Amino acid sequence: MSVGRPRTEPRHETFAQQAVDDAVTRERARIARELHDGVATDLAGAISLFKVYLEKVKTEPDEMLSDVFDILERSLKHVRESLADLRPAAIGPEGVLADLRQQAEEFARLYGIRVELANIGTEDLLSKQHREVVAQVVHEALTNVRRHSGSAICRVKMAFAARPFLIEVSDEGRGFAVAGQAGYGLMGMRERAAGIGGRLEVVSTPGRGTTVFLFGPN
Numbered sequence: 130m131s132v133g134r135p136r137t138e139p140r141h142e143t144f145a146q147q148a149v150d151d152a153v154t155r156e157r158a159r160i161a162r163e164l165h166d167g168v169a170t171d172l173a174g175a176i177s178l179f180k181v182y183l184e185k186v187k188t189e190p191d192e193m194l195s196d197v198f199d200i201l202e203r204s205l206k207h208v209r210e211s212l213a214d215l216r217p218a219a220i221g222p223e224g225v226l227a228d229l230r231q232q233a234e235e236f237a238r239l240y241g242i243r244v245e246l247a248n249i250g251t252e253d254l255l256s257k258q259h260r261e262v263v264a265q266v267v268h269e270a271l272t273n274v275r276r277h278s279g280s281a282i283c284r285v286k287m288a289f290a291a292r293p294f295l296i297e298v299s300d301e302g303r304g305f306a307v308a309g310q311a312g313y314g315l316m317g318m319r320e321r322a323a324g325i326g327g328r329l330e331v332v333s334t335p336g337r338g339t340t341v342f343l344f345g346p347n
Contacts (some may be wrong), residue, residue, distance in 0.1 A: 164208060172205040188261050210272075225264045229285065232271065236283070240275055243282045246258035250290025259345060262321045263287070263296055266329065269314050270341045278302025278339060293345035294326065301338040318343075 204253045221228050226248060233244035253259055267285060274283045280302030286296040315331065318341070322329040326346030333339035 150207075158183060164211065169205065169208045172201055176201050176205060178307055184197040185347060211287060220264050225260050225267075225282045226287075228264065232268070236271065236275065241281065242275060244271065245282070245284045247285070247286075247305040248289060250288065252287075252289050254289045255294060255345070258296070259325055262325050262327070263294075263343065265321055266318045266341070266343050267298060269318050273339075273341075274298070274300045274302065277305075280338065293347050295345070296343040297340060299338060302337050304335045304337050306333075306335060312330060 157208075176198070179194075179201065185196065224312045226246070229244075229246055233246060236244045238243040252263075257262065271283065271285075274280055278300045280300035283298065283300045286295075286297040286299075288297075315329075322343055328344050330342045330344070331339065332342070
């Protein structure tokens with residue numbers, strides 16, 4: 130009985146996809162630079178001036194000014210989070226799983242969210258490009274859990290040995306109406322999945338949580 134070889138993409142398709150990925154990476158880096166050098170810098174400057182003013186005020190500052198200061202600080206926090214999303218860190222030398230374990234520790238320490246990790250098979254069953262997409266999609270899905278779900282727990286299941294491979298990220302949060310969801314984060318995850326010939330599906334029920342499925346290419 131002959132053993133089937135893994136399906137490989139034609140070289141020209143691989144080069145074309147790599148060119149697209151490189152172009153997307155350059156554009157994300159450009160946007161990140163503009164955000165950092167423009168909006169983030171201006172917000173940081175405004176906050177610094179406010180701090181100087183508030184320190185000089187001998188009486189209680191005006192409530193409206195305090196509210197403006199709070200808004201500026203929140204805005205800067207959101208911009209910095211967006212910068213982190215635009216500049217996803219490269220996979221560390223110990224691999225995707227090690228990076229996710231570190232992220233899980235940070236979620237528990239900083240946000241009180243327990244991230245449970247489980248895997249079938251090892252990540253070296255995937256190509257480098259596929260591992261990068263897995264890392265990016267899981268990172269974005271966890272970011273959405275932190276920002277929007279309100280869930281205290283998140284489960285990440287990675288079936289590397291499945292054919293096609295399957296990644297599942299689920300929470301027990303507030304959920305949403307999938308038909309009305311068209312955020313840039315979700316769009317980005319779908320584009321990354323499509324870029325490797327896979328697909329991304331989202332199942333969510335208001336009040337009962339959300340599950341993101343990443344299916345690898347057939």
